[in-house]
Amino acid sequence: MTQAQISRPKIKLWMAAIKPPMYSVAIMPIWVGTAVAFAQTxxxxVAVFSTFVAAAILILAWENISNDVFDSETGIDQNKHHSLVNLTGNKPLMFWLGNLCLIGGLLGILAIAIWQQDPTVIGLILLCCGLGYLYQGPPFRLGYQGLGEIICFFAFGPLAVAAAYYSQTQNWSMTSLAASLIVGIATSLILFCSHFHQVKDDIAAGKRSPIVRLGTAKGSQLLNWFTGSIYPLTLLFVLWGIFPVWTLLSWLSLPYAFKLCRHVQQNHHQPDKVSNCKFIAVKVHFWSCLLFGLGFMF
Structure with a gap:
């Protein structure tokens, strides 16, 4: 066996641990909030937008790294070969690397606040970070109580979109609040899908995720409603005159939504087959939010 053959699985584990596609979760709230601001003003x-995006990516990196660190303390990741802690075998290193990412991200947001001589944006993002810690950090670990999706909705929806909008306008908007509902639902969808394949590990670690509480069959049925709600809700806001008609471009992401629901419906009880559903959910999130934001830009 060649060195390349030996290293290839390791590379795949590292890519799974770093999760590059997941960073659209950090970018899309900033994109949508900025797009709404552009539509109205x-x-x-560009400088504020670019700084905000870079900072959001660093803050999400902190959340992903620290999630692996905190999960290593409960034993829930003992079968997760792509955990950063399991890959490196060095929990303190990961803990401090995560904290450095958080500090770097907050410095970026602080720079925006200083430019604008207004602390509102840094306050909103600190609140997002606080929710992120409540989700995963001891002694709270609210994600273990099945509250992760609710926390995710508010942190990546109303709070993040409002912060992005405010960073551009230094003002508030009911339209950005309505838009944040779409982003929040689409983001929570990813977290919801991440539970289907790890029910046994969650139960063993005492984690009462929504899928543990509902079971995979009911969870897959709820997913249909959860995913489908994005599209009629967008249409409803268009009919009310809150969103421009161009935001219906987000409906072009429907093929990914159908693929996600069909895939989970068929494989919800087979962990090996359903484990990739969160990446389909990432595509739903990415394309629906990207096209949704473009609708405001147009």
């Missing part, structure tokens, strides 16, 4: 501050 016709102003697009």
């Amino acid at each position: 016709k102003v697009f501050n």
